[in-house]
Amino acid sequence: MNRLKLLLNVFFLVALSACAVQAPPPRASSPGPSLTKIRLPMSYIPNVQFAPFYVAVERGYFAEAGIEIEFDYKFETDGVKLVAAGELPFAVVSGEQVVLARSQGLPIKYFVQWYRRFPIAIFSLQTTGIVEPEDLKGKTVGVPGFFGATYVGWRAFLDANGLSEGDLRLEEIGFTQAAAVQQGKVDAAVGYIVNEPIVLEENGFPVNVFRVSDQVDMVANGLITNEKTIQESPKLVRGMARALLRGIADTIADPDAAMQISTRFVEGLKADDPIQKKVLLATIELMKGEQLGASSAQAWENTQNTLLAMGQIQKKMDVNEFFTNAFVP
Numbered sequence: 001m002n003r004l005k006l007l008l009n010v011f012f013l014v015a016l017s018a019c020a021v022q023a024p025p026p027r028a029s030s031p032g033p034s035l036t037k038i039r040l041p042m043s044y045i046p047n048v049q050f051a052p053f054y055v056a057v058e059r060g061y062f063a064e065a066g067i068e069i070e071f072d073y074k075f076e077t078d079g080v081k082l083v084a085a086g087e088l089p090f091a092v093v094s095g096e097q098v099v100l101a102r103s104q105g106l107p108i109k110y111f112v113q114w115y116r117r118f119p120i121a122i123f124s125l126q127t128t129g130i131v132e133p134e135d136l137k138g139k140t141v142g143v144p145g146f147f148g149a150t151y152v153g154w155r156a157f158l159d160a161n162g163l164s165e166g167d168l169r170l171e172e173i174g175f176t177q178a179a180a181v182q183q184g185k186v187d188a189a190v191g192y193i194v195n196e197p198i199v200l201e202e203n204g205f206p207v208n209v210f211r212v213s214d215q216v217d218m219v220a221n222g223l224i225t226n227e228k229t230i231q232e233s234p235k236l237v238r239g240m241a242r243a244l245l246r247g248i249a250d251t252i253a254d255p256d257a258a259m260q261i262s263t264r265f266v267e268g269l270k271a272d273d274p275i276q277k278k279v280l281l282a283t284i285e286l287m288k289g290e291q292l293g294a295s296s297a298q299a300w301e302n303t304q305n306t307l308l309a310m311g312q313i314q315k316k317m318d319v320n321e322f323f324t325n326a327f328v329p
Helices: 003-018 048-058 079-084 095-103 148-160 177-182 196-202 227-232 234-253 255-262 274-287 297-310
Strands: 036-041 067-072 091-093 108-113 120-125 140-143 169-172 188-192 207-211 222-226
Touching (some): 048 067, 048 234, 048 255, 048 274, 067 234, 079 091, 079 095, 079 108, 095 148, 095 297, 120 148, 120 177, 120 196, 140 148, 140 177, 148 297, 177 188, 177 196, 188 196, 196 207, 196 274, 222 227, 227 234, 234 255, 234 274, 255 274
Parallel strands (some): 036 067, 140 169
Antiparallel strands (some): 108 222, 120 188, 120 207
């Protein structure tokens, strides 16, 4: 099988997995009546990247906190709005979504930072000769769309390097970044560091990668809740935070065990899958930090400044409105 056909097969399998909504496998014993059942919007398909959540379920950390988790992988679920309206207590979102929501008066608050580093990157085949940010001038760069963490990360990267979109050709390509780069439809693309670059490398297409987190510190993926839940159910919020943080710590400490556990939650995943193991290891690098779970005021300030420069928000807000570290041990 040639490299192109193998790569396209990988993309086809990923697309198929996005069509399924999977629930975690049943535990050995039925949950007790004291457990609070929580539907958690994940904003992505079932994937080994969510290993800390799976570990926390499998090892009973959520149950110890009085929580039974139901993972919601549906793309149409808008976790920010549901949490803001009080219809759900928690959701997994990226930091820029919190700033955008607060600018609209939505009472959400970020309380656990899952990824310590912003996961967006700009990548290109090594054969293109793009080795410095300035080499992007005059090139065609693909973005999934003019929205979300990929576009915000892209704009932050440009600002940090004194570039503008007028210096290059920007093309909206949907979620086809790896194929578009491999086939030469674009010179470079913007995506998640734990996804497309790894798939290309593992299929024999060496890439050069610019990590946005090397240029600017912004708030990445984490958990949000709403102000009412914080006020009325602080024990629930604290339990949610500590269960996930235990899952993160365990995943960092023992990737092999986390990989094995993830196979029970992700259909078709095998513990010895070399690509997915590298995805997990890359995810672990994003999670590592001195104080797991805590986010910094400066990172929130950087995130807000990027959105201001983009015109997505109109005025500065107090960054303390965006987050709290009160539930981080």
